[in-house]
Amino acid sequence: MAPLLRVDGLRTEFRTLRGSVTAVDGVSFEVEAGQMFGLVGESGCGKSVTSQSIMRLYDEKKLARHSGKAILDGEDLLSVSQKRMRQIRGRDISMIFQDALSSLNPVFTIGWQIQEALKMHQKLGKRESRERAIEMLRLTGIPSPDKRVDCYPHELSGGMRQRAMIAMALVCTPKLLIADEPTTALDVTIQAQIMEMIVDLKDRLNMGVLLITHDLGVVAQTCSRVVVMYLGQVVEEGDSCDIFDNPRHPYTIGLLRSVPSVSTKKGDPLPVIQGSVPPLDKAGAGCRFADRCPLADEGCKIEPPALVDLGGGQKARCRKLDLTGG
């Protein structure tokens, strides 16, 4: 069966005052219907640019240039017209963000905003569409939705606003939900509730979810498949169990070790990844992780490694994979 979304060699270049930078460089992955797919990496690695490019949200005349493909249900999103894209957005793909306040309009009630999102794609009577808004709020776990529907965003708590934004994103039952750090601004207890709700809705609606986050814990607990990005490239991909139990790329290994976990002994120094992520334009010619990598040799600095297929659906972009196995 064809995947719901197939991203193939996605590349996004930005024109900036200091010349062009390639923020996303040849990213490929596939999301299936009903699957929770995690895109992880540290700040600036290109997670948001990947998703916004798929959604075609950049100004393509002045700012961004895309190449590659992003095929949703047989249609290449990167080559359709903006007019067609407006039909697809909200109906076939929806997106939610970290900051609900910036995607909700403060001067309208949340009910009105959900109905507005619905109106773009479906013709329903006033009564019906209000019913549907209430139903969506109920589905996202908002208590007494028939009352909350008439609330303004500022009258809701942070967790509640996030739920309202999700209700708005899902009102047209999209096939794919892109969630960019949906719980990063929330407390852990609220985060757990929201993630559980997203998993539940994904199952009910058989929706594919592309979950973007820097939180490895959230990915481990919710995603079946993961892509790890570093400086605009995919460095490792695989099923969650493989990535978390048997990571092969030195960056993934370092990242997982540096999070204090139940098994970390108190008092022992935490393992670290040396240095910090360099700016995009300072990335070397070879492996982009070379100057921080404990396994790097001279060859790594010169020769860019290919994404190597390790079998079982796991891939890693490294020249030293013989040293990272087991």
Add this chain to the structure above:
Amino acid sequence: MGEKVVLEALGVSKFFYARTKKDGKRQVVKAVDNVSFKVRENETFSLVGESGCGKSTTGRTVMRLLEPTEGKVLFMGENIMDRKGASLKQLRRQMQMIFQDPYSSLNPRKAIGRIIEEPLEIHHIGNASERREMAISALKQVGLREDQFYRYPHEFSGGQKQRIGIARALILEPKILVCDEPVSALDVSIQSQVLNLLQEIKDSSGVSLLFISHNMSVIRYISDRVGVMYLGRIVEECETARLFRRPGHPYTKALLSAVPEPSPNLRTERVELQGEVPSPLDPPSGCAFHNRCAYATPLCSAKIPERQEVETEHYVECHYAKELLRVSQQSHVLAQPAVMGRR
């Protein structure tokens, strides 16, 4: 870790007063409500809890950056509530603070060497060349290089900026360092570097840390003892390993169970929390947690639970603490079937 108590909060409260838009009545936010704790010599005592529970306000009040509404703070056994002017300034030397946001806490127009030197100038310590020497050695202590002395903050990454903030706080050789979410704005790979640095400094200098964070994994790693805050109160206080193994308060249990472990095989059996965090303007009666608590009885909404010592040095503010502790024999982290479904 010594037995000597460096900092002690005794029944500290900090209330803020706000006027509502609707009827103009004065409303009170009990940001910190009757909080007591001790930080011992060379110990890391942490405050953990969700947004708005009063962690930062507690930190700022015990440092006397805010005046407490009630209670007192002892530093090295001495009441510091009446300190003013020069004597307060003298105290500040021994209590330093680092903040969450490494971006806005450094003056962008000053070279970092000068930023680090500044506290020495304020306290008239040494002459210009001695101050420079001290700043350079502080710079090295936090893992930066001497030749970076004349660089400006924008030339440094987030983790490096946090190091600069730490160097500035340490240059006066304080007895206690209050760290308010020092790694929350940093990427994980950088976060571990900064945590190691703080641990190293604590081990080598004998400083005590009052560490504030909402991140349970960070708290578990760095702290000797932990105070869990909920709506302005410390609802549980305990030695770290014991707290994580056998929490006594229903809120601590729920909080621990919500932490996503970075391993698909470790499933936490989640303790459901009902409802949302109540508004601090209108906290519930009795135990402030009763409206979300799975164990609550009518007693809970009627009476504020007292702080009880359920085991040696393990304090819980819950009417049923002893009973709950008995049933929570095992860790909440069990390799149990997924609660949060996958696939």
